[in-house]
Amino acid sequence: MTVRFCSLASGSSGNCHFITDDSENLLVDAGLSGKKIQSKLLEIGIDPCRLTGILISHEHNDHIHSAGILSRRFNIPIYANVGTWRGMEEKLGKLKEEHIKIFETGKIFEVGDFIVTPYSTSHDANDPVGFSLINNGVKISITTDLGYINDEIIEHVRDSNLVVLESNHDEEMLKVGSYPYYLKRRILSNLGHLSNDAAGLAIVDLVRKNVKKVMLAHLSKENNFPELAIATVNNILALNKMIVGEDVEIVLAHRDRVSNLYEFSK
Numbered sequence: 001m002t003v004r005f006c007s008l009a010s011g012s013s014g015n016c017h018f019i020t021d022d023s024e025n026l027l028v029d030a031g032l033s034g035k036k037i038q039s040k041l042l043e044i045g046i047d048p049c050r051l052t053g054i055l056i057s058h059e060h061n062d063h064i065h066s067a068g069i070l071s072r073r074f075n076i077p078i079y080a081n082v083g084t085w086r087g088m089e090e091k092l093g094k095l096k097e098e099h100i101k102i103f104e105t106g107k108i109f110e111v112g113d114f115i116v117t118p119y120s121t122s123h124d125a126n127d128p129v130g131f132s133l134i135n136n137g138v139k140i141s142i143t144t145d146l147g148y149i150n151d152e153i154i155e156h157v158r159d160s161n162l163v164v165l166e167s168n169h170d171e172e173m174l175k176v177g178s179y180p181y182y183l184k185r186r187i188l189s190n191l192g193h194l195s196n197d198a199a200g201l202a203i204v205d206l207v208r209k210n211v212k213k214v215m216l217a218h219l220s221k222e223n224n225f226p227e228l229a230i231a232t233v234n235n236i237l238a239l240n241k242m243i244v245g246e247d248v249e250i251v252l253a254h255r256d257r258v259s260n261l262y263e264f265s266k
């Protein structure tokens with residue numbers, strides 16, 4: 001059994017990740033246009049007609065944009081908690097009753113052989129979650145859009161083969177940048193987005209909890225550079241005597257193109 005993972009895109013203009021065990025073909029978030037998601041799936045050799053479900057982390061548009069369209073087009077269910085459904089129902093348009101799947105934050109549920117745990121994150125949405133998905137001993141966790149990381153989240157994502165972790169902004173770039181004051185405050189707040197520094201410190205904890213690979217995601221276009229995110233994280237790991245490439249592998253999700261396709265098996 002092999003689990004494959006690919007980030008189709010990640011950033012404030014759209015988030016969508018693909019995960020498959022060849023029987024279930026799932027999207028985590030659908031924040032790009034339906035057309036883009038379909039063409040990106042084809043790019044990695046996946047026929048979009050084979051999609052089997054969409055998990056939604058929270059109702060912001062960069063995570064739900066084409067969820068309704070894809071559900072209707074491919075006849076597939078959407079999984080979200082009550083708060084997220086309340087926030088997105090109208091935008092998604094008419095859905096079949098059987099495609100409205102409701103999970104409870106903190107409570108595991110199954111999608112085929114995937115055992116999914118949605119855990120609470122701190123972000124300015126109704127009931128935002130991160131996900132960990134376990135399938136025959138392979139564990140993949142996705143944690144973006146959060147103001148800070150706490151021990152509870154670290155425990156949820158520990159032992160993951162891959163953690164997709166937000167590394168949104170460089171704090172200095174954000175502070176001196178052109179964003180209006182209210183937006184800077186929102187991003188820096190506990191309900192905003194994780195900085196490169198915060199991601200680096202979180203990765204130190206994750207390495208101690210047996211995480212081998214981390215994908216930096218949801219990078220800001222205005223307030224970050226991929227090279228800067230990687231350098232910041234690498235520095236913090238080095239300060240903690242951790243060696244990138246040996247103790248942990250750091251890879252990137254891109255704002256506008258697909259990531260590598262990663263394979264995991266037990």
Ligand SMILES: [Zn+2]
Nearest residue numbers: 012060062145
């Ligand atoms: Zn987002």
Ligand SMILES: [Zn+2]
Nearest residue numbers: 058060123145
């Ligand atoms: Zn968000």
